[in-house]
Structures are given as C-alpha cells and as structure tokens.
Amino acid sequence: MAEKVAIIGAGKMGEALLSGLLRAGRPAADLVFTERHPDRSKMLEERYGVTGVDSATAAETADTLLLAVKPQEMGALLDEIAPLVTTRNLVITIAAGIPTAFLEDRLAAEVPVVRVMSNTPVFVDEAMSAIAAGAHAGEEHLERTEALLRPVGKVIRVPESQLDAVTALSGSGPAYFFFLVEAMIDAGILLGLPRAVAAELIVQTAVGSAKMLSESGEHPVQLREAVTSPGGTTIAAIRELENHGVRAAFLAALEAARDRSRELAAGQT
Numbered sequence: 609m610a611e612k613v614a615i616i617g618a619g620k621m622g623e624a625l626l627s628g629l630l631r632a633g634r635p636a637a638d639l640v641f642t643e644r645h646p647d648r649s650k651m652l653e654e655r656y657g658v659t660g661v662d663s664a665t666a667a668e669t670a671d672t673l674l675l676a677v678k679p680q681e682m683g684a685l686l687d688e689i690a691p692l693v694t695t696r697n698l699v700i701t702i703a704a705g706i707p708t709a710f711l712e713d714r715l716a717a718e719v720p721v722v723r724v725m726s727n728t729p730v731f732v733d734e735a736m737s738a739i740a741a742g743a744h745a746g747e748e749h750l751e752r753t754e755a756l757l758r759p760v761g762k763v764i765r766v767p768e769s770q771l772d773a774v775t776a777l778s779g780s781g782p783a784y785f786f787f788l789v790e791a792m793i794d795a796g797i798l799l800g801l802p803r804a805v806a807a808e809l810i811v812q813t814a815v816g817s818a819k820m821l822s823e824s825g826e827h828p829v830q831l832r833e834a835v836t837s838p839g840g841t842t843i844a845a846i847r848e849l850e851n852h853g854v855r856a857a858f859l860a861a862l863e864a865a866r867d868r869s870r871e872l873a874a875g876q877t
Contacts, residue, residue, distance in 0.1 A: 722741055
C-alpha cells in the first residue's frame, strides 16, 4: 500500500513541499493538505489536483503527517490531532525552534517524531534540510523523511542538539546572502552602474560562485585566494571588510539567531 502523506499547513513552505513531491512523481491521490483559508485551499486544489481536508481528517487518513504550521500555532494543532495520532503515524515537524519533546509530550506514547529545519530554496528544489530523530524515531522513519525532502534539495542528519545552530546557519542563511547581494547592488549604483546592470552582475556572480563552492571541492579560502592578487583590487576590498569587522559581525549575527531559536524552543515570544 502506498504511503499517504498529509501536509498540515499549506503556507509557502507547505506548498513548496507539496509541489516538490508531485514533481518527484508522487501521485496526487497519495497526498492531502490542510489550509484554513477556503479561497487558498480551493486555489491549491485547482493548481495541484490534491484534496484539501481539515486537520482531523488528515490525521485520521494519512500515514505521515508533515506539520508545517507556524511555531506559535503548534500547541493548538497538537491539541486537535493528538487523539487521532497513533504509533502507525510518522510525525514530521518543520516548525522552527520546536523540539521533538514538545510534540512527544502531547502525542500518544511512542509516536515517532522527526524534526526538520529546511530553508526557502525549497521553492527552487535547492533546499538544505537537516533532520533529527526524536526519542521514538528509528532508521525507517529517518529514511521516510529523507525520501520526502530529497525532491526539493539536499538532506543531512544531525543530533537534535545541533538544530538551533542549523537554524542560525542554513535556516536563516538565505536572508544573509540576500542582504549581501542587496548591499553589493547598492554599491554598484554608488559606483555609477544602472541598477539593472548591477543586479545582473551580482546575481550571476553569486550563482557562479555558489556553483564553484559546490562543485570544485576546494575550500572557500582557496577559492578566495585565487581571486586575490597581491596588491590588487580584491585585497584592497578584503582589507576594508576586515577593518569594518564584517567577519566578527557575521559571527555575532549567527550567535544571535541561534539564541533566538533557543528562546523560541523555550516558549518565549
């Protein structure tokens, strides 16, 4: 029998996962989703051919429940579906900062829970997802989770104790790159380039640099040094970045993101 998957919370991330599973060849009949806004639910049904249901129906009918609601909505959702979830289910959460123990304490004994931290490149099938097993999740459950996430990017396994760091590094990571690209485009305008030209130059430079990082097998330091000629333009720019403490600022920023993830896990708003 085919595994039936329910995506509970078909917001942006939920929709991206839904569309990725369909592109990977999973039949629409094996998927359901929940969406609390009727107009959006109808739109998703028409776009993907997948049935929208309520949370209780999803919990009753699906084998795997992928919880894609906002962290502040997780408690209310668990109150609703907990009576219907049993050990036959695999529960996967992608809510930032919510530990597996939070779910396990509210679900029936020994329900397997896997926690996932993914990021927004899921929309272009280039996500970086880290997964961690809860107390009752075994190899089979991790493999099922990987099978759901691979169509939309890469997947690695980490201990749950490292997921706050993962959240800071790759979960929030796209925003740092977008911030850098934004700043470089502004610099191009300052240097006299039209915005469209500056944007095209920087975006393609980012794409090419990312491909080199991914495919060359070389350390980022080696790649940077290959561009940095003695006494040249690049080393002059690097010196200014170091003088302005950019490296230290990134370290402090990622520590702040990690600490905020811990606060969310502790229930702080």
